[in-house]
Amino acid sequence: MAGLAYRGPVTVPPPPPEPPVPPAPSPGPAQLSDPAATTPAGSLPVPALAVRGLWRSFGRKVAVAGIDLDVPRGSFYGLVGPNGAGKTTTLSMATGLLVPDAGRVLVHGRDLWADPTVKGTVGVLPDGLRLFDRLTGAQLITYAGLLQGLDRPTVAARTADLLAAVDLVADRDTLVVDYSAGMTKKVALACALVHAPSLLVLDEPFEAVDPISAANIRDLLASYVGSGGTVIVSSHVMDLVQRMCSHVAVIAGGRVLAAGTVEEVRAGASLEDRFVELVGGRTTGEGLAWLRTSSD
Amino acid sequence: MVAHLVRLKLALLRNGLRRSPWQVVAMVFGALYGLGALALVSFGLVGLAMSDSVVLKQAVLVVAGSALVLGWAVLPLVAFGVDATLDPARFVTFPIPRRRLLAGLGLSGLIGVPGAVTVLAVAGSAMVWWRSPAAVLVALLTGALAVALAVSASRATTTAAARALSGRRSREVTGVAVMLLLAVGYLLFGRLVTGELRADRLRESLSGVVDVLGWTPFGAAWQAPADVVAGHWSFVAARVGVLVVSLAVVVLVWDRALARALVQPLGEASGTGGSARGLGWFGVLPDRPLGAIAARSLTYWRRDPRYSTALLAVPLMPLAMWAFGVGEGVIALVPLLAAVMGWTLSTDTSSDGTALWLHVASPLRGVDDRAGRVLGAGAVMVPLLIALTVVLGVIAGHLADLPALLGGALGTLLTALGAASVMSALVVLRVQQAGENPFGTRQGASVVSVLGQLGGFLVVGVLALPGNLLGLLAVLWGSAALGWVALLVGVVLGAVLLVIGVRWGGHLIDRRGPVLLQQLVSVA
Structure with a gap:
């Protein structure tokens, strides 16, 4: 995999794997409609993220049981699945936060677990982990940028831009510990973006975020994808994924049940119906008889 | 019911x-x-x-x-x-x-x-x-x-x-x-x-x-x-x-x-939010990962009560001894204070909690992580320790032995910081998470962690022995020359041990960063 040459005349010039470069505005997303993107790689461009045989168990519980995924460059990739499906575990392993029991993670063809510098090309928004919340919003973003090796003028300019983009300018000097849940999500997203990664991995990015901020973030991500970046989001909200994403993978029980472009996966039905069909587990409409309230 | x-x-x-x-x-x-x-x-x-x-x-x-x-x-x-x-x-x-x-x-x-x-x-x-x-x-x-x-x-x-x-x-x-x-x-x-x-x-x-x-x-x-x-x-x-x-x-x-x-269930909002203008230390220290980590560390030593109470507790020990009528002997406490102070860094990674992910997800060298923390902590501790040593020297009437005292103190502090850099890369301890009562003890603080802490403390004591022994002899014999030797030996040996500790700890972080994070997740 790692030796695969990059080819494909139709793709936008992607950020070179090393060093990270901000996604430059460039002509439209050409790869979005590439129907072959989900067939086994081989004659295709190197995917932004390729996961091979990823496996992880906690004690006796197997959380991820051999997942293969190809996330094409320039795609907006949705990861959906019921609670406990292994989404967070998969994304943690794909971003270097959790050691896999087995399997490989290739970011633009380079092994993330073999070469730590690859982490600089990935932006991460984990779910359920704390932040260094005794810093102010501006300090936290600055910290994230400096950790990535950016210099101060660059970080300062990008911090200002990002605070404006996620609508936190007024709260830049407030400690993150005093932020609301949605504001915390937004500042964490800014931290994931500050080093202009070529791959963004976002775990539940819209949870607790208000509709206006969510719309702003969606626009931001769409233009990022439009300029050649790749985004992976996990979500429970099928409707959102169907509207926003070009590709989707359905995960349950630590395995991939279906993956491909949104059109392929939903096969004419709505994504939600298809999801329920794939995952199963809907109870019949009988309901709880005793729950019906009498009107007295 | x-x-x-x-x-x-x-x-x-x-x-x-x-x-x-x-x-x-x-x-x-x-x-x-x-x-x-x-x-x-x-x-x-x-x-x-x-x-x-x-x-x-x-x-x-x-x-x-x-x-x-x-x-x-x-x-x-x-x-x-x-x-x-x-x-x-x-x-x-x-x-x-x-x-x-x-x-x-x-x-x-x-x-x-x-x-x-x-x-x-x-x-x-x-x-x-x-x-x-x-x-x-x-x-x-x-x-x-x-x-x-x-x-x-x-x-x-x-x-x-x-x-x-x-x-x-x-x-x-x-x-x-x-x-x-x-x-x-x-x-x-x-x-x-x-x-x-x-x-x-x-x-x-x-x-x-x-x-x-x-x-x-x-x-x-x-x-x-x-x-x-x-x-x-x-x-x-x-x-x-x-x-x-x-x-x-x-x-x-x-x-x-x-x-x-x-x-009225307890709300989250406290009303009086904390804030700080500008970038603080982040705007001052060098814009390298090392400088950023030192800046973060410094900010926390001041802003997080878990850190500040740990520091506040240190001067209380000699005060207590003094209150109970221990006179001159109070200077014997100096190396102990230095060890306690430096050893507080051994819970530094654990105190980050799951926020450590930001370090793990960055292409960060473990050495930078360790060294940044040591610099941040040292910038607070070294002046504090020197001040304490001088005050204790004055109280005990041993101001003339200051070089010997400082040799023991600084040598021990540097050694403890080095050992703590290794310790906190090896073991995750159950500590108060940010925002918890800094005086509460987490349930089930495991015996392993207590033993590990004791063991590490012993190691610090043994490693810092040369400078302290020389210092002791200098005080007993009232020899100023030996005192300066103690200062030199203490500081140089401590610095060497600190560098070894930081490098070793950095190597451990490079290798086990994600494992450490996973332990923090399961502890939190």
């Missing part, structure tokens, strides 16, 4: 034990500790029972019993954190009559090692009066009242305090204030004891203290049996009255607090 809550508490205990074998170990150790305490208490009680002196019996029982009740009332606040297993806030959504909730919470408060030990010890204390059956009966009655009072008081204070401490700011400020108050109280106590420590005066003042305590809610229960022996039945009645009235008052206070807690 009462039985229900008691069962719930038992179930929580059982499930906690099932979660990890180390919880069982911790529980066993707790139980052993309790049994040991009980054995000591029984031993003392048997001795008392053999004695003929009513005065002795009442003095010991009143003082010990008062401490017991007071301990129940106050300790949960400062020593153990607020017991969250049966937090009233968790019952907000259930329509439970408050009186039953009160009784259930009270009874379930007795479940566990401290409760069991208390009940057994109090029951045993009644047997001290075996010569007079009436006194035993009274002792059992008043003992039961005292236990009820103790448990209710512990619940009342924690429930009331949970509200007072709900805001982040107020919680942090209160935490530091309580600690300072305790320290002052301790120092005054020390001064008092050393001043009064003459056998004749002690006995005199003790009997006065016992007389007063006997009329307070804390001591009334333990004084009553002695009154029975003396035939003062009116006194007995009065003391039972004191107990009943104070129990009623405490239950009322608890009931009020509970009522408020049930209708």
Whole structure:
């Protein structure tokens, strides 16, 4: 995999794997409609993220049981699945936060677990982990940028831009510990973006975020994808994924049940119906008889 | 309902034990500790029972019993954190009559090692009066009242305090204030004891203290049996009255607090948000990952009460020694202070909690991580330690030995920082997460972590020996030249060990960063 040459005349010039470069505005997303993107790689461009045989168990519980995924460059990739499906575990392993029991993670063809510098090309928004919340919003973003090796003028300019983009300018000097849940999500997203990664991995990015901020973030991500970046989001909200994403993978029980472009996966039905069909587990409409309230 | 809550508490205990074998170990150790305490208490009680002196019996029982009740009332606040297993806030959504909730919470408060030990010890204390059956009966009655009072008081204070401490700011400020108050109280106590420590005066003042305590809610229960022996039945009645009235008052206070807690669950918002203009240290230190980590570290040492209280505690040790009348010897503390101070860095990674992911997800060299933390901590600790050493040198009248003292102090500090850099890359400890009561102890702090801490501390002691030995010799012989040698050896050796520690720790972080993060996730 790692030796695969990059080819494909139709793709936008992607950020070179090393060093990270901000996604430059460039002509439209050409790869979005590439129907072959989900067939086994081989004659295709190197995917932004390729996961091979990823496996992880906690004690006796197997959380991820051999997942293969190809996330094409320039795609907006949705990861959906019921609670406990292994989404967070998969994304943690794909971003270097959790050691896999087995399997490989290739970011633009380079092994993330073999070469730590690859982490600089990935932006991460984990779910359920704390932040260094005794810093102010501006300090936290600055910290994230400096950790990535950016210099101060660059970080300062990008911090200002990002605070404006996620609508936190007024709260830049407030400690993150005093932020609301949605504001915390937004500042964490800014931290994931500050080093202009070529791959963004976002775990539940819209949870607790208000509709206006969510719309702003969606626009931001769409233009990022439009300029050649790749985004992976996990979500429970099928409707959102169907509207926003070009590709989707359905995960349950630590395995991939279906993956491909949104059109392929939903096969004419709505994504939600298809999801329920794939995952199963809907109870019949009988309901709880005793729950019906009498009107007295 | 009462039985229900008691069962719930038992179930929580059982499930906690099932979660990890180390919880069982911790529980066993707790139980052993309790049994040991009980054995000591029984031993003392048997001795008392053999004695003929009513005065002795009442003095010991009143003082010990008062401490017991007071301990129940106050300790949960400062020593153990607020017991969250049966937090009233968790019952907000259930329509439970408050009186039953009160009784259930009270009874379930007795479940566990401290409760069991208390009940057994109090029951045993009644047997001290075996010569007079009436006194035993009274002792059992008043003992039961005292236990009820103790448990209710512990619940009342924690429930009331949970509200007072709900805001982040107020919680942090209160935490530091309580600690300072305790320290002052301790120092005054020390001064008092050393001043009064003459056998004749002690006995005199003790009997006065016992007389007063006997009329307070804390001591009334333990004084009553002695009154029975003396035939003062009116006194007995009065003391039972004191107990009943104070129990009623405490239950009322608890009931009020509970009522408020049930209708107004604690909100997240504290209103008084913290803020800081600009970038602070991030705008000053070099814009490398190393500088950024040092800046973050420095910011935390000032802004996070977990760090600042750890630092505040250090000067208290020599103050306490001084209060208890240790004179010149106080300078012997200097290396110990340095070790304690530097060793606080061993929980640095654990204190980050899961926020460590930001480091793990960055293409960061482990050495930078370690060195940045050491720089941040060192920038706070080195000046503090030098100041402390100078002050202690002046107090002890050893200002001439300053180079020797500084050699021991700085050498030990650098060594401890180096060892802590390795330790915190190896072991995740259960520490207070950001925002928790900085004085609470996390449940089930495992034996492994305690042993690891002790072991690391020993290693620091051994590694820092050369500089300290030279310093000691310099002080003993009054040799200024040897003092300068001690300073040189201490600082150079410490610096070498620090570099080794930082490199080794950095290597460990490179290799095990994600594993460490995973441990932090499972601990949090």
